[in-house]
Amino acid sequence: MLHSTRTRRAAVLVPILALIPVATGLVPDRGAQPPEPANRDASEVAARIVTASLLDGQAYDHLASLVAAAPHRLSGSPGAAAAVEWARKRMTKIGFDEVRLEPCTVPHWERGEVQSVRLTAPASVTGVELRCLALGGSVPSPEGGIEAEVIAISSWDELAQRSADVAGKIVYFNRPFDLALRSTFEGYGGAVDQRSRGAVEAAKAGAVGVVIRSVASAIDDFPHTGGTNYQDGVTRIPAAAISTLAAERLDALVARGPVRLNLELDCRWHGDAPSFNVVGDLLGTESPEEIVVVGAHLDGWDVGHGAHDDGSGCAHALEVVRLLLDLDLRPRRTVRVVLFMNEENGLAGARAYARDHADELDRHVFAIESDRGGFTPRGFSTNAGDEALAVLRELAAPLDEIDAGSVDPGGTGADISQMAASGVPLAGFLPDGARYFAYHHTENDTLDKVSERELRLGAAAIAVLVHAVADREQPLPRNR
C-alpha cells in the first residue's frame, strides 16, 4: 500500500527496527567518529546548524527547484502530480534513508477560464470589472453570469438581522482583516470565516451568489483565493473574492445607493483523484522507531507559485534533513519529513497520514509544521502541555542567538493537527508575520518574494529544535 523508494538501505519495516541492535549496521550509527559526550553543548550544535545554513544552506535551491518544476500544485492537478515526483526525487538526492509515496484521495477542482465580477449599476460604473478570483471549490455560475443586486454584510449578526433582504441578491461580505491586531494570523483568523462559511450562510438566506473582500493584510489589487465550503442540503452558490482595493471601491458605492453586479465563474469539479503524501525518513541511531515529524504541505493554489504557501515550508522541511546529514548530526530518533497533499482544500493527506500511521502515533514524539511562510524566524507556537512546553523552551533557547528562541502556546499546523488527538505534542514554526497575508493565495506568491537569507534562517531554526527533540535522551512528554 505504501509506494516505497529505498535509497541507502534494504527494506526494513519500522516496527522491526526496534528489535535490531545498532551494532548490526542495519541502522546507521555515528560511523567512525569518536562518541560524543552526552551533554554536548546544545548551543554549540545550534550555532553549527545556523552557521551551516547561512553559509551553504540549500533551502532556497529546494524552493526554486520546486516552483520551477511545479509552479501550480492544486490537488488533483498535473502540477500536483509533478510536485509529488519532484519531492520524491529531491528527498532521494538529499539522501533520506527511505522515501515513500503514501496514497490519499483528493478533490480535483479547476478554476476554469472565466472569472468576472462586473458592476452593472449604478450607471456611472456600469461595465467596471473588479479584480477577482473564484474561491476554491466554488460551483460555476450559469453561462453569462448571475446578475443581481448587492447586499453588503459585515457580520453574521447583520446577516441574521437582514436575512429577509437577502433572497435573490449577491451577498458581499466586507468585514476587513483587522490590521490593528499585532498578529496577522489573528487578523486572518478573524476574517477568514467569511470565505469558508459565506457561501453556505448566504445561500441559507436565499442569496444567489457571494463576493467577499479578500482576506488580506495589504490594500492592493491582487485578489486572494482560498477554499470555500458547501453543506449538503444548502444550495451551492458561486463565490469569489475581490481585491481589497476593489472592496474599498465597492464599499463606497454601496454606501451611496443600490449597486448591482454580474458574477460569472466557470469553475469545474472533476470528482476525486488519487494523489500522495511524500514521506522521507532519516532513521534514528538509537530509537529509530520513535519519530519526529517535520511537516509542510506540497499542494498549493493555482495562482502564483505558492512560494511562501507552502513552498517555503517544503524547503524548510527538506533542508532540516539535509543540514543534519551535512553536519553529521543524525539524531537518536527518526526525523520524518511529511510533505502533505491537499492542505488547501480538504486535508485529505493529513487525514490519510493519521489514519495509516495510527498504530505508530504513540511513537510520534513530536510533530512540527512550517506553513506560515519563509520569513525571518521568530520562534514557535505549540499545543504542548506544561511539561513539554518547558522542555521545548529549554531546547529552543539556543535560538535566542538569532532571536528565534521563543516558544508559546498557540496554533500549530492544519496537517499535523490531525495527530493532536493521539497526544502528540505539536508545534508550528512562527516566522515574522508582517508580509505573509499580503502574498498568501495570490498571483504575487512567487519566488522573488522570498529572501534567501530569511529562508535559510528559518530552516536552521527548525533544524535546531527538531534535532534537539529527536536527539534528547528522553522523549518529549506527551499531551494528555
Added chain:
Amino acid sequence: MLHSTRTRRAAVLVPILALIPVATGLVPDRGAQPPEPANRDASEVAARIVTASLLDGQAYDHLASLVAAAPHRLSGSPGAAAAVEWARKRMTKIGFDEVRLEPCTVPHWERGEVQSVRLTAPASVTGVELRCLALGGSVPSPEGGIEAEVIAISSWDELAQRSADVAGKIVYFNRPFDLALRSTFEGYGGAVDQRSRGAVEAAKAGAVGVVIRSVASAIDDFPHTGGTNYQDGVTRIPAAAISTLAAERLDALVARGPVRLNLELDCRWHGDAPSFNVVGDLLGTESPEEIVVVGAHLDGWDVGHGAHDDGSGCAHALEVVRLLLDLDLRPRRTVRVVLFMNEENGLAGARAYARDHADELDRHVFAIESDRGGFTPRGFSTNAGDEALAVLRELAAPLDEIDAGSVDPGGTGADISQMAASGVPLAGFLPDGARYFAYHHTENDTLDKVSERELRLGAAAIAVLVHAVADREQPLPRNR
C-alpha cells in the same frame, strides 16, 4: 542663514522660546483637553501609537510620494534638489510648526554613461561583460578604458605581501561579506573597507584600477555601488563594483590562470554644489528649547530609488511627527526631524548641522536615526552610557508587545554621530536585517521591496521611543 518656512505660528527663535510661558499661547499647549495624569500609562500610549500606525499609518504614502517625486537623490543632482523641495512641502502638509532649509555644501559627482568591466583574457571568456557599477566618487578611466592583468587580493595583509606584483595591474578585492555573521551590519562592516579604502591602497602599490566584489549579502547579478575615497598625494585610479555572481565567476577564472580585463568608466566631478538639510520642528509644550532629533538621510544613490536606503528612514521620521500630531500626543520637548543631505558621499549635511547648531547641542537631549531600511522593527542600538541606557530600556519596554523593545549598545547613525562629541545620547533604529544588504545601493532598492506593514511598524516603534524621551519629566542623562 537658515531658510525658514513657518507654517502655523509667527517667527519665534528657539532660544527665545524658553522664556515664553506656555500660557501666552505662542507655544502650542494641549488645547482644550483635560490635563492628563503625569503617570499616564506608557504602555497605553505605545499601544495607541502602534494601533494608529497599523490602521491608518501614512509612512508608505510618504515613501511612495518621495520616490515618485525624486527617485534619484545623489547629492548635488537635480533629483536631490527635488527631494529637498518635496520634504519641505511634505513637512508643511503634515503640520510641523516650523520647516527650514538649512544650507550645506555638497560634492557633485555623476556616474556618466559608460561603466564596463569586460574580460579580455583568457581567450575563452574574451568579451564577456561583468555586471558593474562605478563606485561613487570614482575618477573616470581614459576613453576606451584601462586594460590590464587582474590580481585578486583577499586581505590588506595579502596586498602588503604581494605589493611588488601590483604595479600596472587592476586589483580585484574579493573578500566576501561574511554571511555566517548573525548581524548583516557586521557582515557589511567586515567587507566595506575594500570599497572605501581599496582605491587608495591599491594605488599606493602602483595599481591602475580597482574592481571589488559587491559588498552584499545576496548572490545575484545586481552590482552594489557606494562611496570610495581618495587621498591627497596618492594617484586616483578608477574603481567599480561587480555583482557577487560576477565575482564568483571571476574568482573561478583567477584560480585557473591569468585573467585580464578592461575597466571603462566615464564618471564626472562637478565640484561642490549648494544643498540643504530639511529640518522640521514639532515644538514642545513645556520645554521647547530641549530637542529630540529624529534623523534620516534624504540623499541616496543614483541607481534604484533608495526606497530602503534611506527613503524608509525619511518616511519613518516624518511619520513620527504625523502620528504624534494625529494622536494629540505633542510632547513636552521639541521633536525635530532632520532629513540630512549627503550621508552617502560626504556627510556634509551632518557636519553642517552639528556646526550650525553647536550652541544648542547641549539642549539636544537625544537623537535617533533610521538608516537600516524599512523592515520589521526589532529594537534600537545606542551609544548611551549606563544611566541613559537603563532609561531607554525602560522607555522602549512597551514595544515588547510588538517584539521591538530591545535596546542594546551599538552603532547609531552616520549623520547623528556628528553630535556624539557633544554628549548627546544617540540611538539607531534597528529593524530586521536579513534583506537590507540584498538591496542596498542597487537598482533593486525600489518601493516594491518595502512592505507597508513593516514600514508602519517601524514608524510606530520610533514614535513610541521618541515620544517617551521627549515627554519624560527629566531629560535623558547625557553621555560624558
